[in-house]
Amino acid sequence: MKRTLIVLSLSGLLTACLDSSGGSSGNSEATPPVSTPAMAALEESGEIPRLDRSTDLAGLDTDQDGVRDDIQTHIDSHYTDQAQRNAALQAARAMQEVFSVDLHDLVAVKEVNRRLARADHCIYLVFEEGNDNKPAAEVSRELEAIATNTRERLERYLEFNKALDGTSWAMPRGNTCE
Numbered sequence: 001m002k003r004t005l006i007v008l009s010l011s012g013l014l015t016a017c018l019d020s021s022g023g024s025s026g027n028s029e030a031t032p033p034v035s036t037p038a039m040a041a042l043e044e045s046g047e048i049p050r051l052d053r054s055t056d057l058a059g060l061d062t063d064q065d066g067v068r069d070d071i072q073t074h075i076d077s078h079y080t081d082q083a084q085r086n087a088a089l090q091a092a093r094a095m096q097e098v099f100s101v102d103l104h105d106l107v108a109v110k111e112v113n114r115r116l117a118r119a120d121h122c123i124y125l126v127f128e129e130g131n132d133n134k135p136a137a138e139v140s141r142e143l144e145a146i147a148t149n150t151r152e153r154l155e156r157y158l159e160f161n162k163a164l165d166g167t168s169w170a171m172p173r174g175n176t177c178e
Contacts, residue, residue: 049074051149057099057156066093071146083177084133087126088143090178091119095147099156103163113164118176125177 043050052059052070059068067075071092079085094115101112120140127136148154 049146051146053150055150055152057152058096061096066096068092068096068147071143074146083126084139087119087122087177088139090122091116091140091143092147094119095143098147098160099153101160103159106163106167109160109163110167110169112160113167113169114172117169118172121172122175122177125175 050070050073052068054060059070061068063069065072067089072089075085075088075092079088094112097112097115101108103109123140124136127133127139144157148157
């Protein structure tokens with residue numbers, strides 16, 4: 001059920017971000033997100049995470065640990081194993097850097113991408129297949145989806161990936177967990 005909701009959430013977000021011709025709607029004024037009663041009920045039941053839907057790219061991080069508060073709450077409530085929690089927090093911190101890096105500074109963009117790759121590799125080390133854990137790929141996709149939960153954040157993530165166009169990097173090796 002949760003996998004379906006995440007996929008549907010991403011599909012809905014992408015649909016909302018694109019006009020009928022497949023391009024950006026070009027609306028420069030950010031419209032506040034609409035919270036429907038159905039969405040509120042799903043959040044209340046825990047079926048979907050209660051996320052910051054402001055137009056602010058960074059979102060709220062009251063303890064200044066590099067992880068948006070709503071994402072940290074989600075991680076804290078879904079990952080009780082310390083190694084899994086640490087891996088998820090590492091990925092969330094790396095993903096958060098996407099929203100603040102100067103996209104015109106290729107060295108900085110590649111460094112953030114290196115941190116994302118190391119965090120993703122850590123997730124694959126910690127969430128081993130064949131046991132009772134959630135599959136690593138699902139954890140990785142879920143964290144990416146909740147981090148890019150608004151039009152502004154998704155567009156920024158797409159711009160970040162476009163800034164990496166034509167670059168290459170090595171896959172991390174060894175234990176990349178922080």
